[in-house]
Amino acid sequence: MKRLQDKAAIVTGGGGGICSAICETFAREGASVVVADFDLGLAEAVANRIREQGGRAMACRxxxxxxxSAYGLIDTCVQEFGxxxxxxxxxxxxxxxxxxxTSIEDWERVQRVNLTGAFLCGQAAARKMIKRRSGRIINIVSLSGQRGGFGRSAYGSxxxxxxxxxxxMAVELSHYGINVNAVAPGPIDTPMTKIVHDEATRQSYYNLTPMRRYGTPEEIADAMVFLASDESQYVQxxxxxxxxGFGAAGLIYELKPKTMDDSPDPASTAG
Ligand SMILES: NC(=O)c1ccc[n+]([C@@H]2O[C@H](COP(=O)([O-])OP(=O)(O)OC[C@H]3O[C@@H](n4cnc5c(N)ncnc54)[C@H](O)[C@@H]3O)[C@@H](O)[C@H]2O)c1
Incomplete structure (x- = not known):
C-alpha cells in the first residue's frame, strides 16, 4: 500500500531543488500533486516528469x-483533485x-515570501481542512532560524x-484534526545554495556537520512523506x-577510540 494513496497535496516552491523531489516522492507514494511555483516553467517540467512516470500532477503558478494568488492556489487544488x-x-x-x-527592501522581500507566504497558504488550506476535520501542513524552516549564522539576519529571522x-498553528488547529509540523533541512545542494553558499559557507558546514556532507533533496522528501502520512498521527x-547531525553537535574533532585496533572486522572477512 502506498503511503499517500488518494491524498491531494500542494507543494509550494515545487519547481525548486528540494521541493521538486518532494513532489516526485509524494506522487510515487500515490498522492495527486499540485506543483506550485512562481516560475511556471519549472513547475510544468516537474508535473510533466510525474505524469510521464504514471503519476497525477498539475502545475500552477x-x-x-x-x-x-495563495487563496487561488488552494481553490485550484480543490477544483482539480477534490x-x-x-x-x-x-x-x-x-x-x-x-x-x-541589509536593506529594508531585501528584508521585506524575504519576509514576504518565507513567512507571509506560508501564513497565507497555511491559512487558506486550513480553512478547507477544518471543514473535513483532517489535514497535514508541513513548513520548511532552516538551521539559519535556529542559530545565529553570519549573513542570515533576513533569512534566519x-x-x-x-x-x-x-x-x-499546531496548537490552534489540533482540535480540527490538522497536524502542523516543520522540517529543518541541513545544507542541501540545490539552485538556491549554488547561489547563496560561497566556499567559506560550504567549508563551515562541513566543519560543523558530523556527517561531513551536504544532504540530498530526496533525503528531505523521505522525511516529508513521514510527516504527511498516517505514520505520524501523534507528531504535532x-x-x-x-x-x-548539525543541530546535535558541539565540539567535533577526530579522536580514535582506545578500544579500536586497525585489524579488519572478522565479520567482513568471514566466508
Ligand atoms: N537548500 C538548502 O540547503 C536549504 C536549507 C534549509 C532550508 N531550505 C529551504 O527549503 C526550501 C526550498 O529551498 P531550495 O534550496 O530547494 O530552493 P530553490 O531556490 O531551488 O527553490 C525555491 C523555489 O521557490 C520558488 N519561489 C520563490 N519565490 C516564490 C513565490 N513568491 N511564490 C512561489 N514560489 C516561489 C522559486 O521559483 C523556486 O523554484 C526553501 O524554503 C528554503 O529556504 C533550503
Missing part, C-alpha cells in the same frame, strides 16, 4: 506572498548579507518566525531536523 489533504510550504528565497548591510508559527507542532 503562484506568488505565495500575494493573498489572492480536496486539499497536504500542504507543504516550501517556497523560499534567501539573501546572504550582514545585518549592518523569517525561518525562526515560521518555526514559532508552526507551533501556534514538531520541527524535524534532517541535517546530518
Amino acid at each position: 503562484v506568488d505565495v506572498g500575494d493573498k489572492d 480536496s486539499v489533504d497536504i500542504l507543504v510550504n516550501g517556497a523560499g528565497i534567501s539573501v546572504n548579507e550582514l545585518f549592518i548591510d 523569517s525561518k525562526a518566525g515560521l518555526e514559532i508559527l508552526t507551533k501556534i 507542532g514538531h520541527t524535524l531536523n534532517v541535517d546530518g
Whole structure:
C-alpha cells in the first residue's frame, strides 16, 4: 500500500531543488500533486516528469506572498483533485548579507515570501481542512532560524518566525484534526545554495556537520512523506531536523577510540 494513496497535496516552491523531489516522492507514494511555483516553467517540467512516470500532477503558478494568488492556489487544488489533504510550504528565497548591510527592501522581500507566504497558504488550506476535520501542513524552516549564522539576519529571522508559527498553528488547529509540523533541512545542494553558499559557507558546514556532507533533496522528501502520512498521527507542532547531525553537535574533532585496533572486522572477512 502506498503511503499517500488518494491524498491531494500542494507543494509550494515545487519547481525548486528540494521541493521538486518532494513532489516526485509524494506522487510515487500515490498522492495527486499540485506543483506550485512562481516560475511556471519549472513547475510544468516537474508535473510533466510525474505524469510521464504514471503519476497525477498539475502545475500552477503562484506568488505565495500575494493573498489572492495563495487563496487561488488552494481553490485550484480543490477544483482539480477534490480536496486539499497536504500542504507543504516550501517556497523560499534567501539573501546572504550582514545585518549592518541589509536593506529594508531585501528584508521585506524575504519576509514576504518565507513567512507571509506560508501564513497565507497555511491559512487558506486550513480553512478547507477544518471543514473535513483532517489535514497535514508541513513548513520548511532552516538551521539559519535556529542559530545565529553570519549573513542570515533576513533569512534566519523569517525561518525562526515560521518555526514559532508552526507551533501556534499546531496548537490552534489540533482540535480540527490538522497536524502542523516543520522540517529543518541541513545544507542541501540545490539552485538556491549554488547561489547563496560561497566556499567559506560550504567549508563551515562541513566543519560543523558530523556527517561531513551536504544532504540530498530526496533525503528531505523521505522525511516529508513521514510527516504527511498516517505514520505520524501523534507528531504535532514538531520541527524535524534532517541535517546530518548539525543541530546535535558541539565540539567535533577526530579522536580514535582506545578500544579500536586497525585489524579488519572478522565479520567482513568471514566466508
Ligand atoms: N537548500 C538548502 O540547503 C536549504 C536549507 C534549509 C532550508 N531550505 C529551504 O527549503 C526550501 C526550498 O529551498 P531550495 O534550496 O530547494 O530552493 P530553490 O531556490 O531551488 O527553490 C525555491 C523555489 O521557490 C520558488 N519561489 C520563490 N519565490 C516564490 C513565490 N513568491 N511564490 C512561489 N514560489 C516561489 C522559486 O521559483 C523556486 O523554484 C526553501 O524554503 C528554503 O529556504 C533550503
